Amino acid sequence: MKVSAIELDSARKVYGHGASAMVALSDVDLSIGPGRFVSLIGPSGCGKSTLLRLVAGLETADGGSVRVHGVTPDQACAAKLIGFVPQTPALLPWRSVLGNVTLPQRINTAAARRRERIGDLGERGAGKAPPDMLELLRRAGLGEVVHRLPAQLSGGMQQRTAIVRAFGLQPDVMLMDEPFSALDEFTRETLQDQLLDLWDELKTTVLFITHSVQEAVRLSDTVVVMAPRPGRIVDVIDIDLPRPRNQRLFEQSSFHEYEDLIRDRLHRAWRSADAA
Ligand SMILES: Nc1ncnc2c1ncn2[C@@H]1O[C@H](COP(=O)(O)OP(=O)(O)OP(=O)(O)O)[C@@H](O)[C@H]1O
Numbered sequence: 246m247k248v249s250a251i252e253l254d255s256a257r258k259v260y261g262h263g264a265s266a267m268v269a270l271s272d273v274d275l276s277i278g279p280g281r282f283v284s285l286i287g288p289s290g291c292g293k294s295t296l297l298r299l300v301a302g303l304e305t306a307d308g309g310s311v312r313v314h315g316v317t318p319d320q321a322c323a324a325k326l327i328g329f330v331p332q333t334p335a336l337l338p339w340r341s342v343l344g345n346v347t348l349p350q351r352i353n354t355a356a357a358r359r360r361e362r363i364g365d366l367g368e369r370g371a372g373k374a375p376p377d378m379l380e381l382l383r384r385a386g387l388g389e390v391v392h393r394l395p396a397q398l399s400g401g402m403q404q405r406t407a408i409v410r411a412f413g414l415q416p417d418v419m420l421m422d423e424p425f426s427a428l429d430e431f432t433r434e435t436l437q438d439q440l441l442d443l444w445d446e447l448k449t450t451v452l453f454i455t456h457s458v459q460e461a462v463r464l465s466d467t468v469v470v471m472a473p474r475p476g477r478i479v480d481v482i483d484i485d486l487p488r489p490r491n492q493r494l495f496e497q498s499s500f501h502e503y504e505d506l507i508r509d510r511l512h513r514a515w516r517s518a519d520a521a
Pocket residue numbers: 260261267268269287288289290291292293294295296476
């Protein structure tokens with residue numbers, strides 16, 4: 246049996262104690278197969294970031310279990326299976342674009358050994374050759390700025406650099422917390438194109454948080470809708486649209502039908518939050 250890339254079984258997270266306890270996640274079950282692109286969407290406070298942080302090993306579940314390729318998040322991090330792209334790019338200000346993306350690429354041998362011990366990594370396998378970072382930067386539209394410092398880049402270019410850096414490590418699981426939310430619509434759509442290209446080539450499993458219904462439908466194989474109080478999954482919707490999903494997708498009625506369906510489920514999630 247193939248092991249899921251990400252598996253949550255009755256995962257529970259509570260912040261605080263006693264009367265002030267807040268159930269951020271209540272009995273969350275989620276299974277994501279290797280290579281899938283899955284988005285989390287839902288009202289503010291429904292536990293999207295908490296779920297991502299549990300998978301990243303930045304928080305520990307208070308109940309249930311969380312597994313990444315069959316091992317704990319801590320073990321997965323030690324074997325460098327997990328990449329993380331936050332909302333705002335954390336680049337080293339004194340290193341060039343090229344310096345920033347090549348620095349973490351030197352995976353140490355201990356991590357490589359730990360990877361090899363983790364049995365089922367799908368067809369991607371262990372001991373992969375590192376990608377050509379200059380080529381990845383060029384493909385992300387950064388070929389002209391590889392020697393610039395982060396302060397000399399636009400916000401979109403900085404985020405692109407952070408994404409190339411994260412993919413350059415060839416993690417098996419990429420966690421992305423609203424990576425495009427601070428960008429204008431045009432830059433956002435361009436970065437979506439580039440993200441889909443990288444994902445398609447590197448076959449990484451992606452778990453992506455967004456507040457944009459359009460972005461979720463365009464990018465995802467599956468959209469997971471969450472509701473708050475307590476934070477939980479209320480819908481799992483497979484997006485059965487052909488790939489590659491370029492800008493022409495926006496002209497298709499089936500694309501807008503998915504948008505309408507997810508908006509409807511989100512409204513229900515909001516109403517259930519108001520009633521709670
Ligand atoms: N460290 C913490 N201590 C206490 N409460 C927390 C902590 N982190 C999150 N929470 C609470 O847990 C709930 C879920 O928060 P979380 O950030 O996961 O939601 P979210 O869906 O990502 O929200 P948003 O869309 O606004 O980013 C919220 O009520 C939040 O206030």
